[in-house]
Amino acid sequence: MNERTPVVRVVDDDTAFLAAVARLLRAAGYTVETFKSAADLLANLDDAGGCVIADLRMPGMDGMELQRALTREAKLLPVIFLTGEGDIPTTVQAMRQGAEDFLTKRAPKEDLLAAVDRAIARGARLRAEAVQLRALQVRVGALTSRELTVLRQVVEGRLNKQIAANLGINERTVKLHRTAITTKLQVRSVAELTRLAQAAGLIDDRPPAFPKGQ
Amino acid sequence: MVAAACLTLGLIELRIGLARPPRAARLLYSLSAVAMAGFSGLELALMRVDSVADAEGLMRTMDAALGAIIVSLTAFIWVYFGTGNRWLALTVPCLYAIGAASDLVPGSDMTYRTITGLRTVETFGGATFKIVEGVPNPWNAFPYLAALMLIVFVADASVRLWRRGGRRRALVVGGSIVIFTLAAGVHSALVETGILRSPYLFSWAYIAILIAMIDQLNEDVLSVAQLTDELRESERRMDLASAAANLGMWAWDIVSDGIWFSSTARAMFGFSESKPISFVRFLSAVHPNDREAVNHAVEIALASERGYYAEYRVPAPEGQTLWMVSRGQIERDARGKPIRLRGVVLDASARHDREMELQQLRSQLAHASRVSLLGQLASALAHELSQPLGAILRNSEAAELFLQRAPPDLDELRAILADIRQDDQRAGAVIERLRALLKRSSFAPRAVSVNALLEIVAKLTRIDSLTRKARLEIEAAPGLPSVMADPVQLQQVLLNLVLNALDAVEGVPVERRTVTVRAEFHGEDEIAVAVVDSGLGVTPERFGRLFEPFFTTKPNGMGIGLSISRTIIEAHGGRIWAENGTREGATFRFTLPVATGSGPS
Numbered sequence: 001m002n003e004r005t006p007v008v009r010v011v012d013d014d015t016a017f018l019a020a021v022a023r024l025l026r027a028a029g030y031t032v033e034t035f036k037s038a039a040d041l042l043a044n045l046d047d048a049g050g051c052v053i054a055d056l057r058m059p060g061m062d063g064m065e066l067q068r069a070l071t072r073e074a075k076l077l078p079v080i081f082l083t084g085e086g087d088i089p090t091t092v093q094a095m096r097q098g099a100e101d102f103l104t105k106r107a108p109k110e111d112l113l114a115a116v117d118r119a120i121a122r123g124a125r126l127r128a129e130a131v132q133l134r135a136l137q138v139r140v141g142a143l144t145s146r147e148l149t150v151l152r153q154v155v156e157g158r159l160n161k162q163i164a165a166n167l168g169i170n171e172r173t174v175k176l177h178r179t180a181i182t183t184k185l186q187v188r189s190v191a192e193l194t195r196l197a198q199a200a201g202l203i204d205d206r207p208p209a210f211p212k213g214q
Numbered sequence: 215m216v217a218a219a220c221l222t223l224g225l226i227e228l229r230i231g232l233a234r235p236p237r238a239a240r241l242l243y244s245l246s247a248v249a250m251a252g253f254s255g256l257e258l259a260l261m262r263v264d265s266v267a268d269a270e271g272l273m274r275t276m277d278a279a280l281g282a283i284i285v286s287l288t289a290f291i292w293v294y295f296g297t298g299n300r301w302l303a304l305t306v307p308c309l310y311a312i313g314a315a316s317d318l319v320p321g322s323d324m325t326y327r328t329i330t331g332l333r334t335v336e337t338f339g340g341a342t343f344k345i346v347e348g349v350p351n352p353w354n355a356f357p358y359l360a361a362l363m364l365i366v367f368v369a370d371a372s373v374r375l376w377r378r379g380g381r382r383r384a385l386v387v388g389g390s391i392v393i394f395t396l397a398a399g400v401h402s403a404l405v406e407t408g409i410l411r412s413p414y415l416f417s418w419a420y421i422a423i424l425i426a427m428i429d430q431l432n433e434d435v436l437s438v439a440q441l442t443d444e445l446r447e448s449e450r451r452m453d454l455a456s457a458a459a460n461l462g463m464w465a466w467d468i469v470s471d472g473i474w475f476s477s478t479a480r481a482m483f484g485f486s487e488s489k490p491i492s493f494v495r496f497l498s499a500v501h502p503n504d505r506e507a508v509n510h511a512v513e514i515a516l517a518s519e520r521g522y523y524a525e526y527r528v529p530a531p532e533g534q535t536l537w538m539v540s541r542g543q544i545e546r547d548a549r550g551k552p553i554r555l556r557g558v559v560l561d562a563s564a565r566h567d568r569e570m571e572l573q574q575l576r577s578q579l580a581h582a583s584r585v586s587l588l589g590q591l592a593s594a595l596a597h598e599l600s601q602p603l604g605a606i607l608r609n610s611e612a613a614e615l616f617l618q619r620a621p622p623d624l625d626e627l628r629a630i631l632a633d634i635r636q637d638d639q640r641a642g643a644v645i646e647r648l649r650a651l652l653k654r655s656s657f658a659p660r661a662v663s664v665n666a667l668l669e670i671v672a673k674l675t676r677i678d679s680l681t682r683k684a685r686l687e688i689e690a691a692p693g694l695p696s697v698m699a700d701p702v703q704l705q706q707v708l709l710n711l712v713l714n715a716l717d718a719v720e721g722v723p724v725e726r727r728t729v730t731v732r733a734e735f736h737g738e739d740e741i742a743v744a745v746v747d748s749g750l751g752v753t754p755e756r757f758g759r760l761f762e763p764f765f766t767t768k769p770n771g772m773g774i775g776l777s778i779s780r781t782i783i784e785a786h787g788g789r790i791w792a793e794n795g796t797r798e799g800a801t802f803r804f805t806l807p808v809a810t811g812s813g814p815s
Binding site (some may be wrong): 015021023024027028058059082110 | 445600681
């Protein structure tokens, strides 16, 4: 992935406010792009990382809808919402829908810049994780379907003997599969294997259920 | 004695004739009476004449006087009866003039070719008088013919007048003239042929006319007196009625600039004089601020057929102010020139006070409802304010950062300051709109541009339409004139309707949420504003109650908005009503009268 400078993208239908925010961010050293509407931003989005600052209330697509669209298109761009005073009901609604960063339009500069930094960092982390995930998926893709079945049972905490019984195969064959899995995925412990399987989406995020006495 | 009576009556008629119609008849009659007075003087002189030459001169003068009598009597009947035959009337002076022409021959007169002598006659009492003797002149037949024609003319005119119903006049006046002419004619014929040894005594015969005219005159004077009584009575009745209704009457004689006021009207204005007063004097009684309006109303009345209507204040001596309402009609002469403005004036102070009180109540209620309206708009307005304020903050923060650089970017700093100023003005405008709505003001209508008002309302409701994801469209017909309205109250009505419409469209899918505000002509002298929504419409059972106070369909509604809107629109002389769209939604429409004398705005 290319390591371009993160870009702060500001969306607001109020041109005066848009210009003012862009001016401040540029003066603070950020690379800034401005958009008059959510649709404008979505149509002109490049690969550069960074974050989005959006007005919660805009004609056409509003801030929340923009965030959903970005998530849908897997653009890893955290969104900072700006709201006018008195927008409490909308803010509450937005927070219920999982929005993270909220600032009023007249929040102190330090808060705004800190939020931008946070968002850029989170964006970078998301992008890094995405890179790792894609590498992982390549490794997981090398496993055979039988090896995948064995892997699921291993991370569920089953013993080789149980797996052999479940699958109706020799316990030695199970051991061979496990060696192939650890080699292909380049892991050394079951704990590491479990974390990896989780990251690759092979199992639920829920902690494994303890066997309830036999 | 006869001369004196004739002169007196002649002068009386002359005096009356100058003042009262029928002027011409009275003047002609007095002319004949005066001529008769002269004639009887001449008769007297002739009785005492000493020389033939003097007698000749007197006779000629008498001919002229007699001519004046005959002609003036003819003309009098012609004018007074109005039924005479033109040709008969013209024949009388013509015949007499032919006879009188012989007076122009020296040494002779109309009666005698030559006067041979004077004879002294003694009366029974022993008094003596002279009689003229001479050779008769054949031209003398003409005055007799003229007298005959006079009798025919008068008799003819009298008969016609009798048939038309003027019996008394025909009998008394016509009859007396006929008798006079007959008596005078026969008598003079007897004297001139020498059958009767007597002086000319026409004037005695004229007494018949004198008596008749005195009688007729009495009749006239009596009827005038009666008429005056009746007039005075009807005026009293009128005064009583108008005083009971607190109605004053007035009439302005434009030509002589005198305004007559009834006693009620005089009391209203505090005029002490009972004679007519000038327009300027009247205007000085009107409140200085209203004088121009009164003048304008008069100009309109003079220039058009619309009549006179004015409302103005009159400062009363006790310090309070009276409100007058006055109406009038112009009267014009045959050529259309205004000659009189006549009308009534009403002291409407009590009504005005009541109206003011009502208006004040209405203003207070409207204000209360505006305050609650602002409650609905508050969050939207806070957002509207936070835009420019936020921009100002960011710009000043950016400026601080630019200043830390060495050297600071002065161009950038200048641009920042310009932007800050502009945003400050924007915030100020939002506050100004708010303040206008919050202001507790009395009803103050003026010419207001509907388009400008629609723009303000669109700005005030922008955020609300955004929140509800509805499209707000403004459609104003081009060239709409101003309306006469209180801008704040009109804005309130529009806000009510638009906010209601925005609430209404929340019930339909986002892509169909539209509110249209449309301003257009409604007839020639009204403007209609329609607020059309794409909501679900109004259910039939709610239609009749929409504008009732405290009727609401909203969970948090007070039911004030529409009822206040109706009160406001009706106070502006307009109407407001609701109707459902043919396919969807509801339309709330109101009309307002166009401001008079306003062009497109």
